[in-house]
Amino acid sequence: MTPKSMSERMSVIVIDMLNDFVTGALKCERAQRIIPNLKKLIEAARAYGVPVIYCNDAHYPFDFEVVNRWGEHAIKGTKGAEVIPELKPTDKDLVVEKRVYSCFYETGLDPLLRSLYNGEGVKTVILGGLHTNICVRHTAADAFFRGYKIIVAKDGVESFTQEDHEEGLKYLEKIYNAKIMTVDEIIEMFAKSRGQS
Numbered sequence: 001m002t003p004k005s006m007s008e009r010m011s012v013i014v015i016d017m018l019n020d021f022v023t024g025a026l027k028c029e030r031a032q033r034i035i036p037n038l039k040k041l042i043e044a045a046r047a048y049g050v051p052v053i054y055c056n057d058a059h060y061p062f063d064f065e066v067v068n069r070w071g072e073h074a075i076k077g078t079k080g081a082e083v084i085p086e087l088k089p090t091d092k093d094l095v096v097e098k099r100v101y102s103c104f105y106e107t108g109l110d111p112l113l114r115s116l117y118n119g120e121g122v123k124t125v126i127l128g129g130l131h132t133n134i135c136v137r138h139t140a141a142d143a144f145f146r147g148y149k150i151i152v153a154k155d156g157v158e159s160f161t162q163e164d165h166e167e168g169l170k171y172l173e174k175i176y177n178a179k180i181m182t183v184d185e186i187i188e189m190f191a192k193s194r195g196q197s
């Protein structure tokens with residue numbers, strides 16, 4: 001197989017699909033809608049050899065964000081900080097712990113992305129999970145600052161309200177030039193890029 005071209009070096013990043021964000025301390029009813037879509041996306045990525053990286057809140061109770069904004073959620077080592085049962089990572093998936101909104105901020109995500117594809121590095125990150133206007137947005141900012149292209153799975157991200165979700169998508173497109181695609185369109189892209197290699 002020839003080396004993958006830049007546009008084909010993708011990774012799926014699944015953000016905060018944790019018990020506390022879906023059914024627990026920061027329960028979000030609207031998250032239910034995206035679970036089957038993300039399941040489909042993650043399974044397709046695994047099948048096409050696209051790395052799947054789970055980026056999960058793993059807080060200490062005294063973290064700034066916990067104390068100053070959201071209260072206790074996703075405390076490291078608790079059930080609330082585990083990925084929801086429907087989307088459990090497999091041994092082949094990668095997991096990065098974070099302690100603020102962005103998946104990049106003082107985590108090992110950037111060096112991890114740069115080490116994938118035999119050291120050629122990921123070029124495009126595909127974002128899914130919670131919330132469109134918070135952790136997805138801040139992760140997109142840090143991805144943009146570091147020179148990654150961004151795709152957002154529009155039926156694979158959610159927010160507490162429709163307004164927050166829609167505004168979040170608009171912002172991602174406008175400010176980070178994120179491509180807003182459905183999970184089905186992304187899977188079609190996986191199939192096409194495999195066809196070319």
Ligand code: ZN
Nearest residue numbers: 057065099100
């Ligand atoms: Zn948090």
